[in-house]
Amino acid sequence: MASIEASETELTRYVAEFVAGTEAGDIPEDVVALGKKSILDGLGLALSGSVAKSGELVRRHLDDLGLEAGPATVIGGGRKVAPRFAAFANGVGIHADDYDDTQLAVAPDRVYGLLTHPTAPALPAALALAEQTGASGRAFMLAYHLGVEVECKIAEAIAPRHYQAGFHATATCGTFAAAAAAARLLGLDVGATRRALSIAGSQSAGLRENFGTMTKPFHAGRASESGVAAAQFASYGWTATGRVLEAPRGFFNAAGGGYDPGAIQGRLGAPWTFAEPGISIKPHPSGSLTHPGMTEMLRLIHEHGIAADQVSRVRVGTNSNMPNALIHHRPQDELQAKFSMEFCMAILLLDGRAGLAEFTDEAVRRPDVQAMIAKVDFGVDDEAEAAGYHKMTTLIEIELADGRTVTGRADFGKGSPANPMSYDEVADKFRENAGFAGVADRIAGELVQRVRDLELQTSVGALTERLLHAGR
Structure with a gap:
């Protein structure tokens, strides 16, 4: 990975350089393995979420849009649509049962577990653009990891007021995750990635007053969709500020009243959030x-x-x-x-x-x-x-x-880094969720193996083909 320097006045550039400059080989093997567990978990939740009431309503929304067929799979939905709408549908699905993974916090005032659900916004964006671009499993995983890392470090850095006053960080910080993942798969350079992050910042929204309603998973879906749209607009040449994170009227100050530069500057991938402090996978479908x-x-x-x-x-x-x-x-x-x-x-x-x-x-x-x-x-x-x-x-x-x-x-629950779930335990959860959506055991077992061997996949097409009609 190229040397990246960070200063408070160039924070958005630093993040963009990390997204554009990090290679798959820069991710430690243990982090790759941890990411596979969350990817498998997220795909299973998208399947179970597809049969939730919100899944039915999302498909109705897609019908109302009158969309033509596109390149990106709606998991369990039996259709392919434009990437941004697949990202929306799958983001809602992953978060529908509040059964998805959760970021840990480092600082004692940073509200452990409240910051973001990392996979729900990042994974659908990465999957949709990987499918559109014909990316390999290795490239897909890289984009996913970049999205999660950016999301978690932004959430860790923003002043706690952001969450405590009512913002839902999965919605707000998750938009940056999706933009980062999408920008990488679209091959954007540092300048275009910087613009993508800035466009994403103007779309980040979501209020915790909607917890306990369908609008909470709507937040995750819209964050994923908004990030995809942000990267696409940046690829067209759409203009935006280059300082969306750090500027006086930027994201950190407007949405949080400030931030801790030391929580993000020079910290992307150093260490990776999956490694430290880690990410929890849920054994129960509740907050x-x-x-x-x-x-x-x-x-x-x-x-x-x-x-x-x-x-x-x-x-x-x-x-x-x-x-x-x-x-x-x-x-x-x-x-x-x-x-x-x-x-x-x-x-x-x-x-x-x-x-x-x-x-x-x-x-x-x-x-x-x-x-x-x-x-x-x-x-x-x-x-x-x-x-x-x-x-x-x-x-x-x-x-x-x-x-x-x-x-x-x-202090910690099952599934946390202090009491982790193994890949096989996550696979058992995946099979249960897939079965809830009507997926045959044989297909579920094949999906478990495909995720285990993601770095060997020449494209994500075989994976998404199984997810397209699973359970329907």
Whole structure:
């Protein structure tokens, strides 16, 4: 990789040079392996998301647009369209069940787990442009990694006010991810990549008030679509500022009120975010902030043999940023339940598991679930607050009818770098999600192997062909 120098006044140039100048051989083998897990995870989620209600509505939208056939696959949608619209559809699909991977944070004030879902905006853009350009699996993976790296470092750098005041970073920072991935696959030079990032910056948007609705996955889809469009317009010669990130009226200042230059300058690929601090893959289709508590609750249930009818009260304590996102305390549908600590604790106590089959409107409205939800108290705990926002410290106290009290604490959930899922475990999740979409076991197994061998694929065409009609 060419030597890249960064200064605060040339930050956007530095990012563009990284995107245009990094080669596949510059990515460490362990990072490539970690990326494959997230790619496989994302493809499986696009399949399961294609049969969600939002998937049906997205296909209706594509019909209403009157689109002609294009080069890019709508996963599980049985059609090919222009890259930007495939990116939109697949981005919505990946994020539809809130089951996709999550960035970790480094600094204690950077709100661990709240920053971005890296794959949902980056992967659809990379896949759509790789398919259009006939890129190899190796080139596709490079573009994906560049997108994720840019996205995560931008999210890590922006002042925490960005998220805390209501912006959804998957939507905002994810637009830059898609633009970076698309720019690389379109072969844009540094100047054009810089413009692509700037065009993306003017499209980055998304508000957390929409958490618990279809508009949350809409954010991811629109971020991916906007990034593709930004790179395409830059390739035409469309003009834009060269300082969209660092300028006084640029992204960091307008959307966050500032940023930490040391979190991004000279830090792209040094180290790669996949390597440090890492990216979490979810074992449950709910907001990432629920996962340490869910991991610990399952441990307590198994260790102490806790049955639902033994439970008198459950207290869950976290830092103050977690109730700021887990806003649905008495959920009435599956989307609200994904942002309800109370539901997540209740369904584990009652059913002993929390997968796609448990996150349904019917399950949420069950009388026994609603009664158990009422027994769960969720709020801020001083010990969890003191642990820092780069952790999702969760304290659990279960009062049992026989007078016993069972307690537990977790900083990290299953699937985090501290307790990772192996490729085979992610493959099991992929098969479950693919099966949810009606994909035959044989085809799912073939897709698992194709992703494992991505660097050997001369094009992504064989992969996308399987994804095109899978489950339909």
